[in-house]
Amino acid sequence: MNPSVTLDEEWPGHQSVVDYKKNQKLRKVLAHLYTEGTCTLAHLTKVLHSSVPSVTNLVEELIDSKWVTTLGMATGSNGRRPVLFGLNTKHNYVAVLDVSTHDTKILFMNTQREVIFRGDYDLRLNDNPAFLTSLVSYFTDALTDSRLSPTDLIAVGISMPGLIDARRGLNLTYKNLSQTGESVTDWFSMQVGYPVYLINDTKATVLGESRFGGAKGKKQVLAINIDWGVGLGIIVNGEVFQGASGFAGELGHVQVDPDGELCYCGKIGCLNTVTSASALVKRVQRDILTGQVSKLAAFYDKVEQIDIDEIISAAHKGDSYAIDILHETGFQLGKGLAVAISLFNPEIIIVDGVLTKAAAFILNTIEQAISKYCLSDFRNDLTIELTQLNGTAKWLGTHAYMMEDIFANY
Incomplete structure (x- = not known):
């Protein structure tokens, strides 16, 4: 699937000029409602540079196809209040499969990016075919648990770490x-039985920030995803920078x-070996076993129970070792x-990922090192x-990745 959305693509010869222009306007209506939420017919006429009757016909067609619905009346009008239109949230759901080396989350979201079902599963990304077989099984169970009608689902988006070749649908890091x-x-x-999209987790994160978060409206952005690995999402001139093969931003594999x-x-x-959560x-765990003085030494006989939350909790309780190691990570x-x-x-640089919970200990040292x-x-x-998106940037970006392509091909 094409990660970029171009609403003004070249005119395909098999369409009449009239149909082509009409479909182009339908796409613009869908794209506008997706980003803006709601608007009136009068506003859409300005967006499309079209007459009220023409826009009315377009909106009615989208209502008939269950993409658009009425959402009440606009406020603040002195005369007759105009009708508000928005995307229909009762149809055209998508699934977001958030895969990592730590776990898997499966979400079903409506057209306005609201999560209507979420399942968290102890399924970790592994480089073997059994992983995908398990993912299909978990997806099928989640769809049943969500109580959505299978006919209302239109696409599945998978975000995962690794070198993602979106054009061929391959993860070149996990080749097996x-x-x-x-x-x-x-x-x-x-x-x-649904169209499936594949996107790198960090690119999904920066796309979410660009469309709906702190990077909205910004032209030159870096979003660092400090998760179980370290990735860098890049926005250049307002668009996600992919690189020649789609691999741009693998900051975690720069040697330090x-x-x-x-x-x-x-x-x-690699930077991943020094700064990732894993x-x-x-x-x-290794330091505790060698006698490191710390509150975390309470886990000496069960070091496998030390996770990132325990480390951050120890730092917040004043443990000097935990604070020092987080400071060094930030630097x-x-x-x-x-x-x-x-x-x-x-x-702007936006910091996201599981280590944002340690912001009090890493943000200042990040800035010191940059200085x-x-x-x-x-x-x-x-x-x-x-990030101001509270851990949802990746999901929002995966959602946008799918919906923008769907609209572009409407």
């Missing part, structure tokens, strides 16, 4: 997901320690970001913010 090397999206679609640990990618000393947990992240700032000159390793002129117009 499909037994025969077949497209992940094609195989999954055959199993579930030539004498460091082996990364799962096969390289030595690396942080492994380091703390290393800042060093990596300093390189990205020098390359892309962003106006130390980045030219001062790059910092003059730069702000660094925590």
Whole structure:
């Protein structure tokens, strides 16, 4: 599926000019209602540069196809109040499958991005075909549990870490997901009976921030996703920067320690080995076993129970070891970001991922490292913010990735 949405594509020869222009306007109506929520016919006439009768016919067609519905009356009008129109939230649901090396979340969302069902599952991304088979099973169960009519679901979007080739539907980091090397999206679609989209988790995050979060309206943005791995989402001139193969933003695989640990990618000393949540947990577990003085030493006989939440909790309780290790994580992240700032000159950096819960301990050291390793002129117009989307940016981005493509091909 094409990750970019172009509403003004070239005119296909098999359509008449009239049909082409009409479909183009229908797409614009859907795209506008998706981003703006509601609007009146009068407003749509300005958006489309069309007459009221023409726009009325378009909206009626979208109502008949269950894409649009009336949502009451507008407020603040002195005369007869105009009718508000918006996307129909009772039809055209999509599924978002949020896959990570830690767990899997399955959500069903309506056209206005509201979550109508969520299931959390102990299913971790593994590089073997059994993972996809399990994912299909969990998806089928979740659809049943959601009590949605299967006919009301129109698409499935899967976000996951790794080098995602969206054009071919492949994850080149996890090459054994499909037994025969077949497209992940094609195989999954055959199993579930819906169109399937595949997107890198960090690109989904930055798309969500760009459409609905702190990056909305911004042209040059970096979004760092500090999760079980470290990824960098990049917005250039208002659009997600993909790179030649769709792999741009793998900040977690920039080498920061030539004498460091082996990364799962096969390289030595990647930023992931120093700053990801999984690396942080492994380091703390190892230190506790070697006698590190800390509140976390209470887990000495059960270090496998130390997780990222326990580490952050210890830091909030004043544990100096936990605070120090989080400070060091933030500083290393800042060093990596300093390189990205020098390359892309962003106006804003948005910090997202599971480590945002440790913001009190990592944000200042991120900024200190940027100040130390980045030219001062790059910092003059730069702000660094925590996400305001409370962990939903990835889901919103996956939703937008699907819906924008669906609208573009309406």
